[in-house]
Amino acid sequence: MHKLVSLISIAATFAASAPFAGAAEQNPKYPQQEPSTQPSGKMAHHKMAEAQEFASLDQNRDGRLSREEIPADNPVAAQFEKLDVNKDGGLSKREFAKYHE
Numbered sequence: 274m275h276k277l278v279s280l281i282s283i284a285a286t287f288a289a290s291a292p293f294a295g296a297a298e299q300n301p302k303y304p305q306q307e308p309s310t311q312p313s314g315k316m317a318h319h320k321m322a323e324a325q326e327f328a329s330l331d332q333n334r335d336g337r338l339s340r341e342e343i344p345a346d347n348p349v350a351a352q353f354e355k356l357d358v359n360k361d362g363g364l365s366k367r368e369f370a371k372y373h374e
Contacts, residue, residue, distance in 0.1 A: 323373050327366055337363035348372075 330349075332342050339362065343350045349364075349372050356368050 319373070323370060324366075327369050337365055338369060339363050 327338065330338050330342050330347075338349075340350070340353055343353065343364075349356065349369070352372060353364070356364055356372055358368055358371075
């Protein structure tokens with residue numbers, strides 16, 4: 274009997290909240306907003322600058338940065354071993370991006 278009362282209470286709670294679930298969709302004053310999947314302008318600019326920096330350093334255009342391609346005065350050079358996560362002697366675009374995070 275107790276389980277039946279609990280089940281009815283739960284059902285009543287969901288039934289009572291159902292009219293409120295669609296209220297935002299029906300009221301144009303409070304439209305439903307989807308989260309943006311587009312990067313913000315600032316983020317897009319940051320990613321573009323990062324890609325340009327990578328391209329300018331990648332002298333042989335093989336899609337990875339060797340230690341020799343990074344000038345000694347570039348801050349990435351000091352962090353090369355730490356950034357080279359897979360220890361293959363080069364930085365992928367993903368590994369390079371970790372420096373800028």
